[in-house]
Amino acid sequence: MITAGIDCGAKNTKTVILKNGEIIGKGSVLTGFDLERAAEDSLVAAVGDAGISREDLEKIGGTGSGSHSIELADVLVIDIEAMGKGAHYFFPNARTVVDVGAEEARAAKLDENGNPVAFEINEKCAAGAGVFIEVMGRALETPLEEMGPLALKSTKKIPMNAQCVVFAESEVVGLIHANTEKRDISKAIHDAMAGRIVSVIRRIGVNEDVVMLGGVGYNPGFVAAMRRELNLERIYIPESPDYGQAVGAAVVAGEKGYVRTEKKRSLGGQKNVRKKEARPVEMDRIQLEES
């Protein structure tokens, strides 16, 4: 059975294709502001990566904050469920999962099948989400991918406020003016954000093993800060953490006997999966990527 999972996030839209429980293709594009197009583009990229044809897909699951606009999905999967199943797919022992997205952070407690039994979401404030590090990187004039390695070089502990992205940015500029070393500021940023996310996890309680999903999992500085805050030897992170939730959506889409009425279609009455030609990525998107 071949299924696809599309995770339409605030920053990127990711698609994963599963064939009999194995990942055979992946695709990721910037979400931008046309969510449908992002879903379509990422699906086309993943289908190409897998080397299959679109007709081979038996079911498509959609998830993420923009999932309501993924009209090509057969099944809409709630974020929490997708991240639970995604964590379970990579690490069957997972009992706590945390997903740090660009604009949201979620934590869930799981049972032995990867079904969530309790969850917490931080969705009202951008502090404690990926965008926090991104904005601070801009203030530090450091590319995002260098922020984590930079933080690892520091051993200092500078307390910082992570209550508000806008105020924290002013604080970072203040630290720069006080001639604080960049690496120390970077560590302070990661510590502050990890503290904020761990407080979300603590609300549901920490059960080992802890799995982390979301693009922030690529950031070694952040992972180290999370380990310190959680006081854990190891946090389980899949090879491509940003695809975690898409994998979960693909798993749920393929589960036998899974019944869920698709919101969009029952409302709008659009019966058929729309088949569109893959559109070329236009200039404005590339510019968006650069800015």
Added chain:
Amino acid sequence: MSEKKKQDQWRWTEFNWKNPEIDWKAAKYITVGIDVGSVSSQACIMADEEILVYSNMRTGWDSSNSAGKALNVALEATDMPEDRLDYCTGTGYGRVNVPMADRSVTEIACHARGANFIYGPGVRTVLDVGGQDIKAIRCDEKGKVTNFLMNDKCAAGTGRGMEVLSDLLGVPITDVGDRSFEYEGEAPAAVSSNCVVYAKTEATGLLRKGWPLEKVLAAYCRAMAERIYSLVERLGVTPEFAVTGGMAKNRGVMDRLMPLVGVKTAKKKRDAQRAGGVGGGLFGYALCRRGKGRKK
């Protein structure tokens, strides 16, 4: 970086102002209130109970420098020597860093006192919308604080949030209010009022959707007004209602806030951004008059 080349639209002009009707030589006591805020610093020199000169500067990274700069710019407008000052009060976010201050007073007390002076003694509720915080203050007929509420550690609804928008859209911050009323269609729904970062993402999305700039400004101003109102609502409004701080100058937010509050604002006699400095100056005056002035 290309970002550096563009003009900083959120930078307002620094200025000083002198009241031409007052002669400082005739005054018994000359006091100054220096309000070092998170974004702007004001020094307000009072001759007895009237405003003599006033300066409004951006707060730099060093608050003690900012305080000195604000005072010097204020002094420049007059021919008065600095040692003529009888008392100096420091207030605001950076009040502990005003080296020349004889005393520091909280900005809440100063804003209530200043609003009492600027808007008249009928004021019972003062809303101070500053660069980094919003305060709703209840006060009595003498401008004494009886109760107050502050915002959380969040930039939504503050002047800083407005700066972020003006920077994003490239609209000078002083024009935001007027421009937001240039949109002639139905008033749009507010963007996210919980978080400046989300509001920014939403505003960018709306622009890409083809909304005219004015409509986005209107939606953003409305979000700010709703956010500010949520704080005022918690404290409750007793007329007369007065607004102080820099945001009082933004018509886009104020005209949308007033229908929510449901009370007319008290009529102001003077620029409301300097309420903190004025209040500080008045505290100094009261101390001098009671013989508790600076020990010489």
